[in-house]
Amino acid sequence: MLLIKNCKVLVNGEFLERSILVGGNGKITKIGVASELKSAADEVIDATGKHALPGAIDVHVHCREPGMTQKEDFLTASKAAVAGGVTTIFDMPNTKPATTTVALLEEKRKLAAAKCIVNYGFHFGATADNLEEIKKVLNIAAVKVYMGSSTGNLLVTDEKALNDIFGSGKRLMAHAENEAMIKANEEKYRGDSDGAKLHLKIRENSAAAKEVERAIAIGRKHGTRLHICHMSTKEETAIVAAAKKDYKLLSCEVAPHHLFLTADSETATKLGNYVKVNPPLRLKEDVAALWKAINEGVVDMIATDHAPHLREEKEQGYWNAPSGVPGLQTMLPLMLDAVNKGRVSLQQLIRLTSENPAAVFGIKGKGKLAVGMDADITLVDMHKEKTIKNDDMLSKCGWTPFDGWKVKGIVAATIVNGNVICSDGEIAEEKIRGKEVMFNGN
Ligand code: DOR
Ligand code: ZN
Ligand code: ZN
Numbered sequence: 001m002l003l004i005k006n007c008k009v010l011v012n013g014e015f016l017e018r019s020i021l022v023g024g025n026g027k028i029t030k031i032g033v034a035s036e037l038k039s040a041a042d043e044v045i046d047a048t049g050k051h052a053l054p055g056a057i058d059v060h061v062h063c064r065e066p067g068m069t070q071k072e073d074f075l076t077a078s079k080a081a082v083a084g085g086v087t088t089i090f091d092m093p094n095t096k097p098a099t100t101t102v103a104l105l106e107e108k109r110k111l112a113a114a115k116c117i118v119n120y121g122f123h124f125g126a127t128a129d130n131l132e133e134i135k136k137v138l139n140i141a142a143v144k145v146y147m148g149s150s151t152g153n154l155l156v157t158d159e160k161a162l163n164d165i166f167g168s169g170k171r172l173m174a175h176a177e178n179e180a181m182i183k184a185n186e187e188k189y190r191g192d193s194d195g196a197k198l199h200l201k202i203r204e205n206s207a208a209a210k211e212v213e214r215a216i217a218i219g220r221k222h223g224t225r226l227h228i229c230h231m232s233t234k235e236e237t238a239i240v241a242a243a244k245k246d247y248k249l250l251s252c253e254v255a256p257h258h259l260f261l262t263a264d265s266e267t268a269t270k271l272g273n274y275v276k277v278n279p280p281l282r283l284k285e286d287v288a289a290l291w292k293a294i295n296e297g298v299v300d301m302i303a304t305d306h307a308p309h310l311r312e313e314k315e316q317g318y319w320n321a322p323s324g325v326p327g328l329q330t331m332l333p334l335m336l337d338a339v340n341k342g343r344v345s346l347q348q349l350i351r352l353t354s355e356n357p358a359a360v361f362g363i364k365g366k367g368k369l370a371v372g373m374d375a376d377i378t379l380v381d382m383h384k385e386k387t388i389k390n391d392d393m394l395s396k397c398g399w400t401p402f403d404g405w406k407v408k409g410i411v412a413a414t415i416v417n418g419n420v421i422c423s424d425g426e427i428a429e430e431k432i433r434g435k436e437v438m439f440n441g442n
Pocket of ligand 2: 279
């Protein structure tokens, strides 16, 4: 048994000083004031002055296993997760091979079970001809459809195929960028070579807006539970906000790199192709629209789109450098800093990183600190400052776009299924493995 003493816990909308008792089964057995919790816990954490948040759930992670383990694997991705206060991750299907059959998902399940130190779930890849597999597959987070090419070769643009997939009864997760517009722009700018700004010209705002509109139109027709990945433009925030008024099964996420970086910033100019990412970094007015959409409740969750690539891959020049940035270890520190700066409240942050992901994807036993829930807990110190550094990154890629950024608000400890997996940045127990999450539906 584990006792976490005197932390601040959200109780009916207010942060109150409470202690949390965790049973041997990895679930929360009691939350109360310290004097009420006389227990024979064999492990006690004094969390005075710290906040206990329900562990962060990141619904968008590229763990790269199988096939691209030079970039990442389930162990290194999950180490980055715990160091960043993330206790559950959903893996993306654009691996090698891509996760597009039930048999391949079963293989991936074994890899994760052997290596992943946080809890995990899987997205399943859609192709133009795997509808039968989509209908058969069980206990997945969502079916991921790339309506616009990105890393890997998963891509579905055909209207009939999309209708079949959206009508499959599964939750859909859409990477929506218009492929024809991207291809036409690639031809137009073929001779250019300037990193984030060129990438923004090629994957222009209207390419995302157009395809998001298309996804929503098809989703509406079929009554699809539809989740829009990495919303990044002011145009999309308007489209999604309007659609949500009557399309109740629509949800969306925003990635930290789209909230904290712009294509024309000094950081992006310095980092060049390191910040080549799909969808691309945008401009100031887009970033402002995303924060506004967060504060208006249009954005359901923050998801990292953690997409590690090695330095040597990123240094190949614009046309050969792969797209994607890592983000698992830095999401919460950046967002805690944003809380300290008054951009979002801590209560909202809990909704964005725990409650809503659990509710939208129907995850059993997670998203809240309450009796009977899984003891996935992130202890944070809102007063401590830290500088994010490449050298501290546990992802195999070993770099972050936020190197050198000073943040106030840090992850002090991460508890997964009642086990203290990470404390003060030290990963305590690599032998303990996370569990596959269970979903209501799908
Ligand atoms: O930039 C990206 N990288 N966007 C994606 O959609 C895929 C990802 C990756 O897997 O590298
Ligand atoms: Zn994507
Ligand atoms: Zn992604």
